[in-house]
Amino acid sequence: DTAVSQTPKYLVTQMGNDKSIKCEQNLGHDTMYWYKQDSKKFLKIMFSYNNKELIINETVPNRFSPKSPDKAHLNLHINSLELGDSAVYFCASSQAYNEQFFGPGTRLTVL
Amino acid sequence: GEDVEQSLFLSVREGDSSVINCTYTDSSSTYLYWYKQEPGAGLQLLTYIFSNMDMKQDQRLTVLLNKKDKHLSLRIADTQTGDSAIYFCAERGKKTALIFGKGTTLSVSS
Numbered sequence: 001d002t003a004v005s006q007t008p009k010y011l012v013t014q015m016g017n018d019k020s021i022k023c024e025q026n027l028g029h030d031t032m033y034w035y036k037q038d039s040k041k042f043l044k045i046m047f048s049y050n051n052k053e054l055i056i057n058e059t060v061p062n063r064f065s066p067k068s069p070d071k072a073h074l075n076l077h078i079n080s081l082e083l084g085d086s087a088v089y090f091c092a093s094s095q096a097y098n099e100q101f102f103g104p105g106t107r108l109t110v111l
Numbered sequence: 112g113e114d115v116e117q118s119l120f121l122s123v124r125e126g127d128s129s130v131i132n133c134t135y136t137d138s139s140s141t142y143l144y145w146y147k148q149e150p151g152a153g154l155q156l157l158t159y160i161f162s163n164m165d166m167k168q169d170q171r172l173t174v175l176l177n178k179k180d181k182h183l184s185l186r187i188a189d190t191q192t193g194d195s196a197i198y199f200c201a202e203r204g205k206k207t208a209l210i211f212g213k214g215t216t217l218s219v220s221s
Binding site: 031033035040041042044050055056090096097099100101102103104105 | 154208
């Protein structure tokens with residue numbers, strides 16, 4: 001009964017490729033997020049969707065494109081992957097301003 | 112702007128109390144959070160405090176909030192080796208996103 005799930009857990013790919021990470025939540029929340037955790041463990045918000053509408057779009061290269069097909073899903077597509085994109089990407093969800101629940105993370109390694 | 116600062120490392124002996132400190136800049140923050148991250152794992156919400164509270168206690172965890180100084184602390188009583196992890200302080204920024212500190216790595220020796 002995983003609340004926030006992400007696939008894949010690990011992703012290893014070559015520079016220049018395009019890849020997607022999927023996130024699903026079964027909590028009935030209306031807001032979903034993508035955070036990036038770099039090699040120094042620093043966590044930073046990338047995107048946030050509320051009821052399928054983009055509400056936060058931080059300074060992220062436009063190679064990153066989030067897509068929310070419905071309230072329970074928020075996917076992250078990355079074009080032309082670069083070495084610096086290697087990180088752990090966390091999906092999270094919340095009901096409005098209440099506490100956020102995080103997925104297990106996707107470790108992306110770009111070679 | 113919004114910013115959250117934490118010390119990076121803390122080392123304690125098993126059975127001692129651990130105190131992890133955090134400062135934040137956004138005085139309008141209504142909620143402040145503590146998350147725990149074990150090696151290779153995701154983020155687990157430990158506790159949170161509403162800005163109109165000074166203290167919150169939950170079993171071995173005590174959160175103290177000094178709103179005037181924008182200072183938040185997490186005290187873990189009777190620290191165990193299983194408490195070894197990275198602890199993140201976070202404030203809720205604008206539009207619901209969390210602004211995280213850089214994390215404090217707690218190392219507990221037996």
